Amino acid sequence: MIEVANRLKHVEEYYFSKKLREVAFLKSQGKPIINLGIGSPDLLPPSNAVLQLKEGLEDDGANKYQSYQGLPELREEIANFYKKRYKVNLSGKTEILPLLGSKEGIMHISMAFLNKGDKVLVPNPGYPTYTSVTKLLGAKPIFYDLKEDNNWLPDFIALERMNLSKVKIMWINYPHMPTGANAPNKFYDEVIAFGKRHNILIVNDNPYSFVLNDRPISIMRYNNAKQVCLELNSLSKTFNMSGWRVGMLVGNYEYLSAVLKVKSNMDSGMFYGIQKGAIEALKCSDMWFVSLNSVYEQRRELIWELVSKLNCTHDKYATGMFVWAKLPPKVKSEEFTDLILKKYSIFIAPGTVFGSNGEGYVRFSLCAPEVTIKEAIARL
Ligand SMILES: Cc1ncc(COP(=O)(O)O)c(C=O)c1O
DSSP: OOOOOGGGGGOOOOHHHHHHHHHHHHHHTTOOOEEOSOOOOOSOOOHHHHHHHHHHTTSTTTTSOOOTTOOHHHHHHHHHHHHHHHOOOOOTTTSEEEESSHHHHHHHHHHHHOOTTOEEEEEESOOHHHHHHHHHTTOEEEEEEOOGGGTTOOOHHHHHHSOOTTEEEEEEOSSOTTTOOOOOHHHHHHHHHHHHHHTOEEEEEOTTTTSSOSOOOOGGGSTTHHHHEEEEEESTTTTTOTTTOOEEEEEOHHHHHHHHHHHTTTOOOOOHHHHHHHHHHHTOOHHHHHHHHHHHHHHHHHHHHHHHHTTOEEOTTOOSSEEEEEOSTTOOHHHHHHHHHHHHOEEOEEGGGGOGGGTTEEEEESOSOHHHHHHHHHHO
16 A cells, blocks of 8 residues: 555544535435535526526637636626625736635645644634645644634634744634624724734635625725735635635735645636636626525524524524534533434534534534425424
């Protein structure tokens, strides 16, 4: 056997990649699995976007390698989207880099800015990829606490007390996954000042701003953001296009050029038809957001019912595509989710997947039709 690289010794296979294999096995054994574990939108993308993708197949050159920076029309439409939806001015020529989903951006940004031994501030709880990518590159994740009693926001006094000398990047993600917490204006000003003071690149991962959230915010709206911040965004959840793989990175030209240096050596541009579809999706009117959210709102009501049937509690002001529920005292997240899977064939995510501060919580996805959630309620 050929030995794998040392870097793989420090990372585990992604929890959901492993768990979904187990869930698929249970399904193959005839178990009537209800999957409320993952956030893969089951609703369809905007119909005009699908049409444009299909028509794009016939266009001249659709089969060819595409630009590393995406079609200029796509970048312009992203700029229009940012202007209309976040009141942020970006140059489509220099301040926008389309990506194959925002997940790949986490790797590209990290490769562009981290050296071995650098440190990275990672939210606990938070999206697990920040940690695994950091470790894959031989850098060190330094977890900063997010706690319910501080509304899942970082404690800047505690951050200032840390040894920040080798910290190069800080990941933030509001609206926050998995808790659904939102950040106030004051937070963005504070985090930008923190980044400037310590010369830390602040990266806001922002894929959930349009799901059950009436206050979409881009960090780029705040003073000095372009000096120390980048923002990742995605069409995966906003337009139900997670499998199409469309994301973007926005920020100042110098930072984006560094990321492009990495990206252009790793992929060869996004499929043309998908870019055409994405352009169309970005043009959607307010009605798209209203109808998307009315579906999620009804589902969330049902999930809340399920949550109370399980003697858990939730924050009714939380946003996003998940319900983050608190377990009764002393109940362990993974034991609980394993039990629910075994006893009721319902798959939900244990909070510990997102870090140690997720202990005592579980996460329910809203990516299942009402009838399925009702079936889950009935089983309990
Ligand atoms: C916080 C967060 N960031 C990034 C992503 C990646 O999204 P995508 O690569 O589909 O844009 C996800 C996906 O679940 C997420 O929850």
